[in-house]
Amino acid sequence: MSDSDEFLRLYAHERSSGAMKIINLTQNEWRRRGDESDPYLVFKFSDPVTDYRGIVVGCAKDVDVHLPKRKGFSRNHFAFAFDDQHRPIVHDLGSKVGLRVMYNAEPGSRRSGFKFLLRGPAVCKQSYSILDIGELRKFRAVVSPYDNTSPDYIAGVSAFRQCMKQLSDARDLSHLELTKKGKKTPRPSRWQTARPDNGPVLVKDEIGRGAFGIVYCVWDATTGKISHALKVPLKPFDPYRASLWKRELKIMGCVKHEHIVESEVSDPDPSSGQLFTLKMEYLPLGSLHALPTPLTPSERMEVLCQLLSALEYLHGKEPPIAHRDIKPDNILVASRGPSGIHVKFGDFGLAKAEENLQTFCGTPEYLAPEIPVGRDTTANDTYTVAVDIWSLGLVIAKYECAAPTFPKKYTKDPKRWAKVVIAYFRREQEKNGSKLLRFLLDTMLVENPDDRKDAVTCLEGALALKKEISRIGTPTPSVPSAVTPSGPSTVITPSIYGTPTPSFQGTELSMVPTGASAATVRSSEVPTESRSHKRSRLGEPLSRPALQQSDMAATAEAEDHQLSEDDHSDNPKASKRRKVGEGSKGSRV
Template identity: 35%
Template sequence: MTDSNLIACLYPLDDKPGLDNALRTVRSAENSSRCFEPLIQDRSRQSSPAPGDHSGEGSDKGSEAGSHEGTDDEGSDESDDESDDDTDAGNDYSPGLQLRFDDWRKNQVGFVFGTSPSCDIVLPRRDSLKGLPSRQCALTFDDQGRLVVRDLQDRNKGKGGTAVNYGAQGGQKRRSFSWIVSCHTFTTENTPIVLVLHKNLKFQLVVARHDIGSAEYQQNVAQFASRVSAHVDDLRVSFGGLGLRSPDSTAGPSADAVLLNNGELGRGGQAVVVRVWDVSTGLDYASKEPLTQKSQGRLKGEVELLRQVHHDHIVQCLPGLSTTAPVPRLLLECFPLGSVDDQDNKKAFSAEETLQVLHQSLSALRYLHERKSPIVHRDIKPNNILVHSRTPHLHIKLSDFGFAKASKDNMRTNCGTRSYMAPEMFKREAYNAAVDIWSLGVVVYELAHGLPSRDRERGFDGFQWTEKIVRSVESKAEKSDCYLLIFLSRTMLVKDPELRHSARRCSELARYLDVSSFCCSTILRPSPGDSHTSSYEYYYYDDES
């Protein structure tokens, strides 16, 4: 049964440069109240200093670690940590330090690590640990009850810092910074968690598992701040005490954020999108990175374009952490619900939701097309419309601006996904923003009624396909008097781009649409496996000056 008062255990990391220093920390008289003996004695291992043994204080002579190490200047912002993948093995043979809810502490902020005797975990002063501060970091809780490591050093200091490794990831040194180390799937799945206090002093942090929602756990966390001695060395003024607030989810990550790979979200021919986890907030973001040298230029353009765009129905770029050099990287808000295509395959969109996709997408296109230098998306399709929320109300955002271009002039590059491309794009002639209106019209028609079938054995003919869509919409509109179909056939799915309506005009007319006048039937739509959307076909012919 889990000890409800246990917070975490610290074990010396079994690497030769720092093992002796870590063992001395565990065995020191100052930390004896928290020290526990190995569960299994291993006589083959090198004996460690007994509690109260201060031999070697201020010097490394006579110690295995010190005999090979000189002084250390902690000047880099990146950890020099050499990872040890076998850190779990041998904990039963290792002494350690136990941190508990019912422990009395010397500091209000939490369990403070440092060389000062006023710290809760006193670190040794040795030649091989030169640069360790009097107060380095603390283990404490944030306002969501998650255990965090908080560096207590001056952010502007040029040396020192703390680092945390999560399995094979992490290790970046930071000052005045927080790392979440519990109550998240990432911390559970990426172990061991290693606390790096110095190049030559590291501990494996094993956090006790608790039900964060239980009344007992919440009470323990609430009372954590009060478990301090009478003569407390109060750090609340400098660091806000225990009130480490979980950052605002809308603020985005800080400029020095540590973002770790949390699994692939999607992959195309040009780029891969990876879910990244912010160690300080616990929030996920999407990181888009190029797969080829050729695609770097396109992603760079996408970063530069999205930095200028701000709209409620366009995916938000996080400019501070999106880069264009040396290798471009686009950091975006994350969408756990996926795309319209993903959601529609799980549960077909209702008539009300389809109308919202139309309204919100037209709002985004109106914003893009009416800019001083109009932005044409050129690849609108269900996979590029992301779902921010579906309940209680649908909220979508246009994404993937890899083919987008800002220009007052007509364009010539035939690009996009062939099933959604406008008729004029297949002619390899100049075109304008009207191509986006056609593509969105195809998306809405697909959600409401499904698209006509295609004979894949005969190959794809863009002219025949667009003609087939027009005939299908017009035929169904005549037979059903569905106002949505009539709207699409007269404003958006019009072969002649000169007769196709603008985003502004479509948006104005769409306000008069009423779902009660729709005849959409998800029963009549093709199943996802039969639909052409199960296999998107990209088309790119560069003939643009």
């Protein structure tokens, strides 16, 4: 739509025969555009406004858009206008059958005497709405892209609404004069006597999906205001899935902390076997992973202190609650501005309240080294809530300085990956002198869980470090500011509940978007070779950032090589096998 005067087009949705006949009526010819195969009606700001309700559609002779005189159509069926925020709306004028507006795959709700937005908020994925005025009569309403702050758009809407107001004032004055003369006023039209609506029409748009649940954003079809997020269980509802879902509901029902997403158990969902749903607060800024700019040094300290306070609360419960999937995608941003940043933990789909844990679950890149791996694990191979301390420490460390890309070969070897990470961050700390990185290495990024500090001790140390840094300052790491933790290239949506990264549930590789549970992932979705590595392998020149990432990856490979040598140094047979496996391209791990 290149014409700035145009604000709306009406097409026949899926070429419905009833809608095509209405568009091709002789009375609507002056609005018709397009060819015979795909005609549409166009609406412009410059069109004359003849009714105080807007552009009226119906069977009456004096309407703007004509409908055939058929059963179910009213004389004044609905009208197009603008609300106080200059947004285009459609208003049912108390028609006999009502009007149904659909914004996605959901069936919607048919209402009489109700106002609907023609375009949903930004979270609404569908770029158009569907107007259903009866069987085989569905229109696709396409609103012109507009800027609410554009002077031309504001002027067009203001002139449109001013005409409506003048017509409304003239009508009221005419009724008043008839009343003074003792004459009966005209009988109210049907739209004035329409039955009251049954509350707001709430629209659900999917923003996240996992193995056990779907997360929706719920918004009002009249105001466009986002009400909340809703998590519902995903089919099929077998006993195992149902038990996991009930466990998450139980945990979320007993936790309340300023740095944990607020939630409450809602009414049962009839479509999900009457399992209860989870109603959560909606955080429009999304996750740390989705932030447009990296965290500043002060924001890193704020995030660390806030989330450590949440872990102190969770780990202090009886029995203690382990989150088990801490990563940037599951850390949601409630606010960010000059006054600071406020974050909250989300997605407790893998959380469990227990002293000794055994299940192999979480996101490979952020797994603690003590997580039991493989089929040789026994009942004695357990871990504790200390895994959360490691994961959070790694998240903050990767925001403090750039880190190597997570290699696929460490997917089920968290202990070895931990060694690489610790060695890398130690060397970086010696280079840049970061006090925060030193603190993380001493307290949180500790390979032995028995030597790792608990949440209480870490919080006390983090608060003390925060005061020290704010008083004397701290050297800024020499690494570039592109320190957002790396993740897979797969992006579903810049949704508020983050982009999914690989996670584990039991022994299955899965994807868990923030606010949802785990879902099975194909091998092609596992993090693959980085672009800079590929370009280097192909002999193409690398840019400065790409060179730096390539250097970091090479360093990680060197550290891994050294670890492999250490592993085999005391085993002559293993060393011999290693030499045999070496080729012209170097050793293989």
